[in-house]
Amino acid sequence: TPVLVNGQRAPLAGRVSMDAIGVDLTGIPPVEIGDPVELWGENLPVNEIAAAAGTISYELLAGLTGRVPLVYG
Numbered sequence: 612t613p614v615l616v617n618g619q620r621a622p623l624a625g626r627v628s629m630d631a632i633g634v635d636l637t638g639i640p641p642v643e644i645g646d647p648v649e650l651w652g653e654n655l656p657v658n659e660i661a662a663a664a665g666t667i668s669y670e671l672l673a674g675l676t677g678r679v680p681l682v683y684g
Contacts, residue, residue: 612659612660612663612664613655613660613663614632614634614648614649614650614655615647615648615649615654615655616634616636616639616642616646616647616648617639617640617642617646617647618647618654619639620655621634621635621636621639622634622635623635630676630678630679634648651671657671657672
């Protein structure tokens with residue numbers, strides 16, 4: 612599934628492991644710690660991510676834990 616890094620789509624690299632992911636940043640301008648990453652949201656619909664993961668959006672949203680900071684824009 613894609614994620615947005617600094618507003619640009621980037622594919623995952625490998626598998627999701629617990630609550631960690633790797634992202635292929637090939638072709639994306641230099642990225643630094645603290646740059647914005649969107650897993651889903653205004654520019655990346657949760658339904659698109661769920662479909663790519665073979666599930667439904669409710670399962671993704673309900674699986675968020677208190678360790679994940681939620682940012683509302």
